[in-house]
Amino acid sequence: MRANRRLAQLWLDALATELGAAAGTIATYTDDLTCYLGWLDEHGLGLNDVTLERVRDYIAHLDQRGYAGSTVARRITVV
Template sequence: MRTNHRLAQLWLDALATELGAAAGTIATYTDDLTCYLGWLKDQELGLDEVTLDRVRDYIANLDRRGYAGSTIARRLTVV
């Protein structure tokens, strides 16, 4: 699952350097990615194995855990 974390870090670096995202934005996306990567690890999935059904499973998991709709929508952006 190291590849997942490497790819996530590359994406965050691109947001910061190429798009000039603010530090707060990067911090929020980092938290959202950490949540998603943790879920992927629990599911024993790599990023290259994610399907639409798995994304739906992730959303359902967030909903069951009581996250607000706005938080779920934001977390979905990192997917």
């Protein structure tokens, strides 16, 4: 969904310009957002459709894929 990606890019731009986040931080968040937006796309969801239940579903998805706890925690941050 284009709107999801546009909003994500605006957020990343704000991190870089307003908060002065380092390039490595932006790259990591970009990867995490790509994962999350891909999951949303697979489920036909827009960012406005996200509920607590959907966040729980996403966390379960990450757990099922075997991600380390630190990775899951970081990916939750972008949600």
